[in-house]
Amino acid sequence: MKLNTNTLILASALLAMAGTAHAQFASTGTGNVSVNVGAEASIRIDTPNLTLTSTGTNFSDYTGSTGFTYMIRTSAGSGTGSITLKVTTDFSGTGGPSVATPPTAGDTLSYTCTLSSPGTAAAGSSASTTAATGVGTFGAGAASAKTGNTGSVSWDLTNDPAYKTGAYTAVVTYTINAL
């Protein structure tokens, strides 16, 4: 019985030594490869340079659609995710359209969304230079396809006759996050 106890102690010591940083030399070596898979998300804008256009001659609004592909993984249980957008650079130039200070009250840059599963599209709203607005949301345990899933934002910019002619450019930043 004493011998067995000693053997167990020796075996325990050897096992403890086996867990040290670099194992001993032998004909084989075993290592544990581990990875922590966390909640994460990424988005790619498929139409990085979008030109809004107006059809007809009746000051119909300028419209266009931005396509994107997203990848997301949210945690099980209480995980969540979202996609938002924000006008980070207002239309350049003077006398033209503006998100922050339109020449005429009521002029807006608004949008509607589509979002494929597992996301849920937001209803859409007017874009802002001060606050991020929703494009879509994700629930717990959401996982996109390995190659990603798609969505789109359809833009509508008021065509105000007060706008001076010219080319105007704004920058919109899309953000996706996952918890």
Added chain:
Amino acid sequence: MTHAREFPRLVSANRKKAGFLSCALKVHTNSSDMLDVKRRSNSCAMDESTSSMNREPGRVTEIVRMGGSMTVSPPTRRILSVWLPRLLASAFAIGNVDGGTGSAVQAMSATLQPKGEVSVPSSLTLTAASPFTPFTGNLAVSYRVRTTPSGTGSTGTITVQVSSDFSPAGGPSAAAGSLTYTCGSASIGTACSGTQTSSTTTQTPVATLPASACTGGGGSCSGSNPASVAVSFSLTDSPAYPTGSYSASVIVRISLV
């Protein structure tokens, strides 16, 4: 003439004279079988001897020591007097050779068998630099190898195999081909080329080892000891993997053929 039989009484008388008996007694027996009892301190004055003329065969001499007594029988005294000096003389003779030159030749041989050993870190964590880019990490494989000279057919390989797939289930899987690797340069031998897919069922190559390989020391051997080769793992980061920690075991094997 002092008689040995009177010795205890002399000691006893001396003890009374000195008042105590804290003497370290030495028993000397010389070739004339003389017995001396010498004092350590002046307060224990005593020196008695018996000459061979006084020795009586078969007599037991009693020596008072530290308040007790010790008997020395004739056979013991003979051993002390005859063999102990000879043994001591022999011991000194061994370590003290005076003059002369000697030489001896001994043939020595050793048979070195082909051998290979590997060592890998006990753990490796794969990480991703950005979302949904592969998890990556480098496994440093250290090895020592000795192969036989060319012509004898001894070469070797270093391989890797996933001995235990990622767990828990539902996440990445080596069996599904999610774990690949490339090899860095090998100190000894030729590292694998291209992207290899790790397997749970077969060993996949890391390096091939040539004949006449030896590790360390430079010259015809490698300069480094141990030799090394880096295995850069890459694990697909699929959105479909549920969040969590996953772990697999890989076994690196060196074999000589």
